[in-house]
Amino acid sequence: MNTLVGTGFLTRLVLRRERVQLTAWLAVIALLAVGTAASFAQLYPTQQGRAEFAASLQGNPVFLALTGPMFDLTTLGGMTAWRVAGIGSLLAAFMAVFTVVRHTRADEENGRLELLGAGVVGRRAPLTAPLLTVFGAGLVLALVVGGALTAKGLPAAGSFALGLGFAGAAWVFGALAAVTAQLSQSARAATGIAAGVVVLTFLMRALGDSTGADWLSWISPIGWTQQVRAFADERWWVLALPLVTTSLLVALAYVLVARRDLGGGLLATRPGPARASASLRGSFGLAWRLHRASLLSWLISVVVLGLVLGALAESVSDVLRTSDQLQRILAALGGSKGVVDLFLAAMLSIVGLVGAVYAVQSTLRARGEESAQRAEPVLTASVGRTRWFGGHLVFAFGGTALLMAVVGAAMGLAHGLRAGDLGGELPRVLAGALVQIPAAWVLAGLAAALTGVLPRAVGLAWAVLVVFFLLGQLGQMLQLSQWLLDVSPFTHVPKLPGGEFTAQPLCWMVAVTVVLTAVGLIGFRRRDLG
Amino acid sequence: MTTAISVSGLRKSFGRARALDGLDLTVTTGEVHGFLGPNGAGKSTTIRVLLGLLRADGGTAELLGGDPWREATQLHRRLAYVPGDVTLWPSLTGGEVIDLLGRLRGGLNQGRRAELLERFELDPTKKGRTYSKGNRQKVALVAALASEAELLILDEPTSGLDPLMEEVFRECVAQERDAGRTVLLSSHILAEVEALCDRVSIIRNGQTVETGTLAELRHLTRTSITAELGAEPTGLAELPGVHDLDVQGTRVKLEVDTAELDAVLRRLTEFGVRGLTSQPPTLEELFLRHYTDEVRA
CATH class of the missing domain: 3.30.70 (Alpha-Beta Plaits)
Known part of the structure; x- marks a missing residue:
């Protein structure tokens, strides 16, 4: 029997359902590359300007960690590739993960796949169609990025090498999502695991690039895009790494899909208690049950994240001691303490964004419950709307604060022990994590406001988060105007440790959060549900 | 004779689509009232307005003497609702959902809970994601029938039940009627309505087209x-x-x-x-x- 029957039809269906989102993702990534190249061309038109730019950054571990290895910062292409290879791959990876899970496990979980599976559709077709879509999207991305950069006057080889690097990231993580979709029965978990691996591989290359542990960069698919060395004597063979990895992951996904039933996971569902425990009481008890597993897995992840980042912070200054030239950079950055503080502050700014992801995800769970019609039984059982929505918001706001405190404590603990000054360093790092809380809360407030007022557009909260992320990553280097940078709450977070602490912006962010949340709660009381 | 539900001239539109177009409905306390109509006639929309989930565009609706939108929380203590399409939390067991909904409403008759689980042959230890449509419906039915609510609102509650279970359901609703509870039973299965209901309202395209006792409507059948x-x-x-x-x-x-x-x-x-x-x-x-x-x- 042909297990691929119907793949063509299903692929068209996936494309039809994804036409807006997929186009938006591709446009954002392509614009990121082209816009960066254009900005650099305007800011550093001369060879001398670029040489100065390169000299000011070369070997700076903070930029190595946040952005990537610097192969050739004296050409426009080299600067562009350095600046966007990591972020572009990260976005391509998320695009692939979300798309694949949405059309595999998510469709299976809500029964749509059953409807299709009963038609003339082979066993492997429902998995193949989204994979083909993502692989195709990767190729289109490579062509668009390569073509657009070439049209901007950059060398064609480097342009397409960078584009293919992005494509490789999309392929690898699309295939990875196809595997995680087989493991778990819930789409949420499948996305969570795959997205967690994406973030992990980004951090692996950040650590590998900044601490000299090259092997970490070489086992990270995000790192591969950078190791292709677009515009800097391209290493084409590196592109074989994503191809091989993708093939292996796809093969694994097919093996797994053949071994399980429709709707099932690899882990069997066990029976649970026949009676509700005393804690499952009221809408708050229910909210706790619904947020519990997610919050716990986030906590474990950020503890690991904090310990690793904290433990490696000291190594950053070690790397700089290896040569005279780097010694001068070290001095310019305020000595070894200064550079470690800069590194910690830079990492904490990423941790703040991770916190914002949790803030948005947990706030939108309320809308998810409503869409799945699971709000109805609770709201018709004598629970007021504000109380119900508020129960979810408690976990969104409280959970975000808890995550930041825990990650700060873990990072401060590891760094303090390594630096031999636990009592001194722990509070400084913890403070750096805690000041991220209000900024992450603003995103939770935005998600709450959308839930209350524009429930069909809650996805905007994610889009805004991506914009804030890009502003933070690119804004200063591309010298975007200050008012634009000021839109992002993360621009206003004090750069701790090392920077100056000011309470005023934090108070403003809390005030904005309160207003947005109030709008959300009031809107939710007044609108139709469903 | 008091009125449990009183709706008149109810209107509700979703964008351009008009779901309710001047609907009338009166349910007397203590009766089992059949609410009939083909798919898309506006039965569920009416019920969702009565539950305060949707806000009516026009007309009046009164539920247990209160305003279903403004006094939703207080009124919900006195009613239990079974939706036509029951979705459960994937990670909660059926037993947990029954207890949770009971506690939210302020109490569950434990003896009745055990009896209903047995009569409906429902395994309360299974997780929400593993139940079939019929079993999910049973979870909601047990939670509603074991509650002390004075009004039961049932929206096509038997659409996923097998004939044996449908029979159990009919017995249970008959018991509720004898115990003096008011039931609004939305359905498009005429036999079920004939077996259970004292009075019937038939709606079509968001309007009430017939209302009366079954004997009065007998000429239709x-x-x-x-x-x-x-x-x-x-x-x-x-x-x-x-x-x-x-x-x-x-x-x-x-x-x-x-x-x-x-x-x-x-x-x-x-x-x-x-x-x-x-x-x-x-x-x-x-x-x-x-x-x-x-x-x-």
């Missing part, structure tokens, strides 16, 4: 009969209330006004009945016959 007889029948066509007669040798198919059923059956037995099936017409058939002309006109 025809029973279709297929019989295998001992001999070729004669004289059936002359009987009052017989329609669509089709005689093929000893095999007879006909439709008869339910009021005239007795005479027709007497006639049939004269020829020796070898096999007999009788079927009340589906509601959709009734609608087709009764209202097509009206719509055209």
Whole structure:
């Protein structure tokens, strides 16, 4: 029997359902590359300007960690590739993960796949169609990025090498999502695991690039895009790494899909208690049950994240001691303490964004419950709307604060022990994590406001988060105007440790959060549900 | 005689689509009221307005003497609701959901809970994601029937139940009626409504087209009969209330006004009945016959 029957039809269906989102993702990534190249061309038109730019950054571990290895910062292409290879791959990876899970496990979980599976559709077709879509999207991305950069006057080889690097990231993580979709029965978990691996591989290359542990960069698919060395004597063979990895992951996904039933996971569902425990009481008890597993897995992840980042912070200054030239950079950055503080502050700014992801995800769970019609039984059982929505918001706001405190404590603990000054360093790092809380809360407030007022557009909260992320990553280097940078709450977070602490912006962010949340709660009381 | 639900001139639109267009509905305390209509007629929308989930565009709605939108929380303590499409939390067991919903409403009759679980043959230890549609419906039914609520709002509660369980459901609702509870039963299964309901409202395109006791609506119903007889029948066509007669040798198919059923059956037995099936017409058939002309006109 042909297990691929119907793949063509299903692929068209996936494309039809994804036409807006997929186009938006591709446009954002392509614009990121082209816009960066254009900005650099305007800011550093001369060879001398670029040489100065390169000299000011070369070997700076903070930029190595946040952005990537610097192969050739004296050409426009080299600067562009350095600046966007990591972020572009990260976005391509998320695009692939979300798309694949949405059309595999998510469709299976809500029964749509059953409807299709009963038609003339082979066993492997429902998995193949989204994979083909993502692989195709990767190729289109490579062509668009390569073509657009070439049209901007950059060398064609480097342009397409960078584009293919992005494509490789999309392929690898699309295939990875196809595997995680087989493991778990819930789409949420499948996305969570795959997205967690994406973030992990980004951090692996950040650590590998900044601490000299090259092997970490070489086992990270995000790192591969950078190791292709677009515009800097391209290493084409590196592109074989994503191809091989993708093939292996796809093969694994097919093996797994053949071994399980429709709707099932690899882990069997066990029976649970026949009676509700005393804690499952009221809408708050229910909210706790619904947020519990997610919050716990986030906590474990950020503890690991904090310990690793904290433990490696000291190594950053070690790397700089290896040569005279780097010694001068070290001095310019305020000595070894200064550079470690800069590194910690830079990492904490990423941790703040991770916190914002949790803030948005947990706030939108309320809308998810409503869409799945699971709000109805609770709201018709004598629970007021504000109380119900508020129960979810408690976990969104409280959970975000808890995550930041825990990650700060873990990072401060590891760094303090390594630096031999636990009592001194722990509070400084913890403070750096805690000041991220209000900024992450603003995103939770935005998600709450959308839930209350524009429930069909809650996805905007994610889009805004991506914009804030890009502003933070690119804004200063591309010298975007200050008012634009000021839109992002993360621009206003004090750069701790090392920077100056000011309470005023934090108070403003809390005030904005309160207003947005109030709008959300009031809107939710007044609108139709469903 | 007090009124549990009183709706008049209710209007509700979703964008351009008009779901309710001046709907009237009155449910008396202590009665089982059938709420009938084809798919998309506006039954669920009406119920969702009554539950305070949707806000009406116009008209009035009163539930247990209160405003369903403004006093939702207080009113919900006194009612239990079973949606037509029950979705459960994937990671909670059926037993946990029953207890949770009971606690939210302020109490559950434990003896009744155990009895209902047994009668519906429901395993309360299974997780929400592993239940079939029928079993999910049973979870919601047990939670509602075991509550102390004075009003039960049931929206097509048997659409996923097998015939055995449907029978159990009918027994349970009959018990609730005897215990003095008010039930609003939305359905498009006429037999179920006939078996349970004191009064019936029929809606179509967001408007009430018929309302009254079953006896009053009896003129709407025809029973279709297929019989295998001992001999070729004669004289059936002359009987009052017989329609669509089709005689093929000893095999007879006909439709008869339910009021005239007795005479027709007497006639049939004269020829020796070898096999007999009788079927009340589906509601959709009734609608087709009764209202097509009206719509055209």
